[in-house]
Amino acid sequence: MNVAILRLALAGSRSAVGRLAGIMAGVAIGVCLLLLLWGAADGLAQRDARGAWLRETGGPAYQPPVDGDPHAASVPIPLGPDTMLVARPAEHFRDSVINRVDVAALPDTSARIPGIPAPPKPGEYYASPALQELIQETPADQLADRFGSFAGTIGNEALPGRDSLIVVTGATESEIRSSNGGAGLVSEFTTNPYGDNALAYRTAFLAGGLAVLFPILLLISIVSNLGAAQRRERFATLRLIGATPGTVARISAAEAAVPCLAGALLGIALSALVRPLAAEIPVNGTRVFIDDLATDWTAAAVVAAAVVLSAMLAAGQRTLGAGTGPLGVTRAMPEPMPTPRRALPLLAGFLCLGALAFAAGVPELRSPWWEIPFMVGGFVLIMAGLVIIGPWLTLLVSRAGLRFARSAISVIASSRIAATPSATFRSVAGLVIAVFVVSIFAGGSSALRNVGVPAAVPGVLQPASVRTFIDPAASPDAVDALATQVNGTAGLHATVAYGSGGYGTDESGDQIYIEAAEAVWLGLTEAPDAGTAVLDAGFLNAWNREPVVASASPAILPELTPFAIIVHTDAAPESVDRARTLLVRSRVAAGPPMSPLDDAATGSTRLVAGLSALAYVGMFVAVSISAISLAVATASAMLDRKRILGLMRLMGMPASSLRRIVTREAAVPLLTVLLLAVGLGFLVAWMMVTSLGPAYKMDWPGADYFTALGLSLGIGAAALVSTFGLLRTSTGMSVTRFE
Amino acid sequence: MNAQAQTAPILSARGLRHSFGSTEALRGIDVDIHPGEVLAVMGPSGSGKSTLLHCLAGVITPDAGSVTYQPGPAVGQSVTISSLNEAGRSRLRLTEFGFVFQFGQLLPELSALDNVTIPLLLNGTRRKDALQRSAELLDRLGLQDNGTKRPSELSGGQAQRVAVARALATAPKILFADEPTGSLDSLAAENVLTQMLQLVREAGTTLVMITHDPRTAAYADREILVRDGAVAAGYQVAP
Numbered sequence A: 001m002n003v004a005i006l007r008l009a010l011a012g013s014r015s016a017v018g019r020l021a022g023i024m025a026g027v028a029i030g031v032c033l034l035l036l037l038w039g040a041a042d043g044l045a046q047r048d049a050r051g052a053w054l055r056e057t058g059g060p061a062y063q064p065p066v067d068g069d070p071h072a073a074s075v076p077i078p079l080g081p082d083t084m085l086v087a088r089p090a091e092h093f094r095d096s097v098i099n100r101v102d103v104a105a106l107p108d109t110s111a112r113i114p115g116i117p118a119p120p121k122p123g124e125y126y127a128s129p130a131l132q133e134l135i136q137e138t139p140a141d142q143l144a145d146r147f148g149s150f151a152g153t154i155g156n157e158a159l160p161g162r163d164s165l166i167v168v169t170g171a172t173e174s175e176i177r178s179s180n181g182g183a184g185l186v187s188e189f190t191t192n193p194y195g196d197n198a199l200a201y202r203t204a205f206l207a208g209g210l211a212v213l214f215p216i217l218l219l220i221s222i223v224s225n226l227g228a229a230q231r232r233e234r235f236a237t238l239r240l241i242g243a244t245p246g247t248v249a250r251i252s253a254a255e256a257a258v259p260c261l262a263g264a265l266l267g268i269a270l271s272a273l274v275r276p277l278a279a280e281i282p283v284n285g286t287r288v289f290i291d292d293l294a295t296d297w298t299a300a301a302v303v304a305a306a307v308v309l310s311a312m313l314a315a316g317q318r319t320l321g322a323g324t325g326p327l328g329v330t331r332a333m334p335e336p337m338p339t340p341r342r343a344l345p346l347l348a349g350f351l352c353l354g355a356l357a358f359a360a361g362v363p364e365l366r367s368p369w370w371e372i373p374f375m376v377g378g379f380v381l382i383m384a385g386l387v388i389i390g391p392w393l394t395l396l397v398s399r400a401g402l403r404f405a406r407s408a409i410s411v412i413a414s415s416r417i418a419a420t421p422s423a424t425f426r427s428v429a430g431l432v433i434a435v436f437v438v439s440i441f442a443g444g445s446s447a448l449r450n451v452g453v454p455a456a457v458p459g460v461l462q463p464a465s466v467r468t469f470i471d472p473a474a475s476p477d478a479v480d481a482l483a484t485q486v487n488g489t490a491g492l493h494a495t496v497a498y499g500s501g502g503y504g505t506d507e508s509g510d511q512i513y514i515e516a517a518e519a520v521w522l523g524l525t526e527a528p529d530a531g532t533a534v535l536d537a538g539f540l541n542a543w544n545r546e547p548v549v550a551s552a553s554p555a556i557l558p559e560l561t562p563f564a565i566i567v568h569t570d571a572a573p574e575s576v577d578r579a580r581t582l583l584v585r586s587r588v589a590a591g592p593p594m595s596p597l598d599d600a601a602t603g604s605t606r607l608v609a610g611l612s613a614l615a616y617v618g619m620f621v622a623v624s625i626s627a628i629s630l631a632v633a634t635a636s637a638m639l640d641r642k643r644i645l646g647l648m649r650l651m652g653m654p655a656s657s658l659r660r661i662v663t664r665e666a667a668v669p670l671l672t673v674l675l676l677a678v679g680l681g682f683l684v685a686w687m688m689v690t691s692l693g694p695a696y697k698m699d700w701p702g703a704d705y706f707t708a709l710g711l712s713l714g715i716g717a718a719a720l721v722s723t724f725g726l727l728r729t730s731t732g733m734s735v736t737r738f739e
Numbered sequence B: 001m002n003a004q005a006q007t008a009p010i011l012s013a014r015g016l017r018h019s020f021g022s023t024e025a026l027r028g029i030d031v032d033i034h035p036g037e038v039l040a041v042m043g044p045s046g047s048g049k050s051t052l053l054h055c056l057a058g059v060i061t062p063d064a065g066s067v068t069y070q071p072g073p074a075v076g077q078s079v080t081i082s083s084l085n086e087a088g089r090s091r092l093r094l095t096e097f098g099f100v101f102q103f104g105q106l107l108p109e110l111s112a113l114d115n116v117t118i119p120l121l122l123n124g125t126r127r128k129d130a131l132q133r134s135a136e137l138l139d140r141l142g143l144q145d146n147g148t149k150r151p152s153e154l155s156g157g158q159a160q161r162v163a164v165a166r167a168l169a170t171a172p173k174i175l176f177a178d179e180p181t182g183s184l185d186s187l188a189a190e191n192v193l194t195q196m197l198q199l200v201r202e203a204g205t206t207l208v209m210i211t212h213d214p215r216t217a218a219y220a221d222r223e224i225l226v227r228d229g230a231v232a233a234g235y236q237v238a239p
């Protein structure tokens, strides 16, 4: 390389401090987010692996009946020196779920539970730090009394996150075996966190990661192209004094490398600073450990190298592609015009989702083996399709806009967009993706709202009541004692329901019997005034929404077997938890206490609600970096057109008109694709919701969606407005020279 | 001197001084420009011609001195440009003045025709009328077949003629031209110049034109010579 050329190149980069600073800042933000994303992907996997043992249900605790004789008594498999009996009763406190693991083991067992030195003895418990804190903050009769005496905390290596609520309680073998059906024999805990759902989880995270990754890459590509016009001019000069196109491309690549490398290093430092903040974000109910988000030096090196190399390649390629000749920039290369072919990826995505929607109604066709690839493929195709079709739609709209333009502003903006549809669209593509993701999330969460806390419906089990079935082996006196204890507690009232046989026995039948006077405590509307009332046992099902009618019965309660105990509460959260605690402690129960309230905290509802936090984070990240991209792209387009915009002001165009031109150039491509992004977002959400199960129905999005949408657009608008100052100064009469 | 010299000047500058940092670009200039005249401004490179033109047109505000614009004979109509605010000067430039520069003054994404309509649209003319008037102007400048072309598809001379059409679209009182033919070969320059002068004379527009070329200056009614930021001796304001 010629010395003169090299010196010119260096001089050029020295003069462009602002440009270099911009590239550096943009790359730093991009690299920081990439590393956090990498850390999050890595950390979530670690986190789930640490929580895998909580999924363990164990092997059967009973020998299967011999000869298939259904009436043969099942024979318990005894505890061995390396096994434990484990039960996992559902445990609720307020509206969160506590992961409770009951264990019984021989005193000298060699079986181990992750995170604690040895299985707790009966009456003792180990708790996660977050739960122990909760236990200490809460009056004992609401929580602590459920577990026994504190033996120690569970180590972090067995906790998914800092806020995980986990308790391992010791119990006797007979206590666990009597707990209804839930006991299993465990010698080693599983390490597979997702079981059969692994693929679904991974794809969900992959899709979410892509939605955030795309705007990051877009940002890096936009900032590394900052000041393209001035650079082209300089390269033309270099060509004029004898540099070959290859030399110029290499100079361009080398120029890109320095600020990108500096930005990448800055980004690595930034990610270490931001990590504690990012760890405050709750994911699936708990904040993660800071270390989970950490990435090692390999990750940092890979990200930095990938960003710097691709920026260099892109810069060199762009310079070659721009065809900078010795006569340089007087004839700008026209941007290749987008064609209708750009609709293809979007259509392909539609087809994928269409196939899924079709198959959803045909059970024989359903199989995760093709449904999941189609779901993810469809999602990715639609997301990419939105970005690919954007320039073409923008072109169509701007051409129509030009035809019907009335003002100088719309003529100038429409012409500019029509001449460079890809470049104008690129500046808002990130926002479009963000809106798409927000819409998916809003569609999904609208379905969740529909399975929230049930309303109090007359004639069905009341939402704030807690009930449990009674162990057939429990003595009626113990049941009476429990009822008395409950009735002695403020805000609670116990009703004992009786059956022809005990819970889980062949004689129990479909009917339960109560004292008629108790009907009012259960929320029954039609019941006899006195004596014994009989009603359908379906009443006890929390999900029953059909009013149950109680009728008079000649049965005499003391001759029947206690079947269930139903505790009416005054609906105060404290009362509900007191009722739960009393029922857990009683030892007459055949299973954990349940309440219609629990529904809202369990099952896939909870999972998706947990993921919603992630979706919000993703949206926030995507919108913020898209806003930066928009500001950078706008500023860069402005600087590229500094002279001609200044000339417009000289001709007497007010600065406000320039602002309106710039605003319109961002608004037209955004609004063109916005509706499409919203519509497709809801379509994808609908697909995902229907695949969850028939109980989920899409609904109108909540106010939070419109808030999020408004906020996204607001942030975009703010980004745009932030460039107005630059517009005013860079086109000012005193800085532009007109010759 | 023709008869115009006796009427009140349309533009009158007194004691103009302007510096860029330590460079004194104008060091006290007095000029009177009369309605309908074609004035050539000549002088060596760096002598302050462009700065003078910018001060006259209200593009920049001189450090000292005044510029008065008097579009008609009525006394109340006169405007002191140098004391207007930016918005007022913008308005004045849009409605009363036109500009032609050496090169690169057309919006690259707009067709030639759309480029010409911009000042009209800024003035509130309906687009249909603006397109019609612009097409007429392009016709007069011999560009009837080039209306749909983008500036990058025009030759240098054609682009300058489009710029002239745009500058004259709003029928300005004064046209300021800074080396309008400076980037053209002599044939194209001649072509642009004669067409511009023809339009200007027909409409009675005042033309202030900076040029290096004595042959171009020969088309003018009057010329002044700027040297070191002052009007050289022998070219003083006519009494």
Ligand SMILES: Nc1ncnc2c1ncn2[C@@H]1O[C@H](COP(=O)(O)OP(=O)(O)OP(=O)(O)O)[C@@H](O)[C@H]1O
Pocket (backbone or CB within 6 Å): A734, A737, A739, B020, B021, B023, B024, B025, B043, B044, B045, B046, B047, B048, B049, B050, B051, B052
């Ligand atoms: N924006 C500016 N910043 C600093 N100095 C300037 C600026 N504009 C002009 N000058 C200086 O003012 C002086 C006069 O400049 P001007 O552009 O008016 O000259 P000119 O006569 O038009 O020259 P040319 O014939 O080369 O166009 C020059 O010395 C120039 O360097």
Ligand SMILES: [Mg+2]
Pocket (backbone or CB within 6 Å): A739, B049, B050, B051, B178
């Ligand atoms: Mg000049």
